[in-house]
Amino acid sequence: MTNPDIAADEAARDAAHAFQAKSLTADDTTLALLFTEARTHYGWQDRDVAEETLRELYEIAKMGPTSMNNQPMRVVFVRSEDAKDRLEPALMEANRPKMRGAPVTAIIAYDLNFWEELPKNFPPNPAAADIFRNNATAAQVNAFRNGTLQGAYFMLAARAVGLDVGAMSGFDNAKVDEEFFHGTSLKSNFLVNLGYADTSKIFRRLPRMAYEDICETI
Numbered sequence: 741m742t743n744p745d746i747a748a749d750e751a752a753r754d755a756a757h758a759f760q761a762k763s764l765t766a767d768d769t770t771l772a773l774l775f776t777e778a779r780t781h782y783g784w785q786d787r788d789v790a791e792e793t794l795r796e797l798y799e800i801a802k803m804g805p806t807s808m809n810n811q812p813m814r815v816v817f818v819r820s821e822d823a824k825d826r827l828e829p830a831l832m833e834a835n836r837p838k839m840r841g842a843p844v845t846a847i848i849a850y851d852l853n854f855w856e857e858l859p860k861n862f863p864p865n866p867a868a869a870d871i872f873r874n875n876a877t878a879a880q881v882n883a884f885r886n887g888t889l890q891g892a893y894f895m896l897a898a899r900a901v902g903l904d905v906g907a908m909s910g911f912d913n914a915k916v917d918e919e920f921f922h923g924t925s926l927k928s929n930f931l932v933n934l935g936y937a938d939t940s941k942i943f944r945r946l947p948r949m950a951y952e953d954i955c956e957t958i
């Protein structure tokens with residue numbers, strides 16, 4: 741009888757080889773949608789976001805890589821007026837209308853106990869959870885690093901499904917944690933307003949750092 745893990749590894753190599761042979765690169769439209777023309781938005785049309793679109797967004801975002809496949813991001817979609825009322829007091833004054841105007845605001849959080857899922861998410865190392873079980877610093881560093889990466893994948897996936905996004909870190913994390921995550925191992929990271937933008941509310945594009953100033957080859 742063949743070992744199912746070995747068969748799965750072989751199938752994955754075949755699929756990766758066939759995919760690589762296509763030599764794909766993103767076309768200009770895709771780059772514009774995700775990066776070059778996409779903007780951060782602050783105002784929103786009175787147009788709802790379908791629940792199905794949020795699921796589609798997550799199904800794309802979840803494929804982004806994390807260390808040991810640890811996937812610490814957790815998301816709360818704040819949609820109801822009640823939930824928005826609970827979120828509002830934690831926000832800087834200037835950020836409140838941006839959140840209130842958006843049909844959905846995602847609280848991008850991370851779970852400090854992400855390692856409890858490692859036996860399922862990282863079966864190649866059955867002892868992976870032990871690295872974090874008694875090491876709160878390692879758990880915090882890995883949860884924050886990978887949860888933040890996943891937050892970035894989340895924003896790009898939102899653009900990929902046709903949503904506009906506006907991220908916000910101008911809020912009191914402790915207040916959000918108390919209101920939404922009290923008594924849990926979840927911590928808030930940043931917020932993402934989601935919807936269809938009112939483009940009259942954006943500002944001019946701000947400069948990006950030059951390759952020469954940022955990158956070096958050694």
Ligand SMILES: Cc1cc2nc3c(=O)[nH]c(=O)nc-3n(C[C@H](O)[C@H](O)[C@H](O)COP(=O)(O)O)c2cc1C
Pocket residue numbers: 778779780781835906907908909910911930945946
């Ligand atoms: C993690 C994160 C936090 C941000 N926090 C805020 C915020 O609290 N309030 C705000 O108005 N904009 C906030 N922004 C928006 C940034 O200023 C904006 O994305 C940046 O200037 C680039 O704008 P552009 O995408 O239109 O080029 C945030 C963006 C990110 C990614």
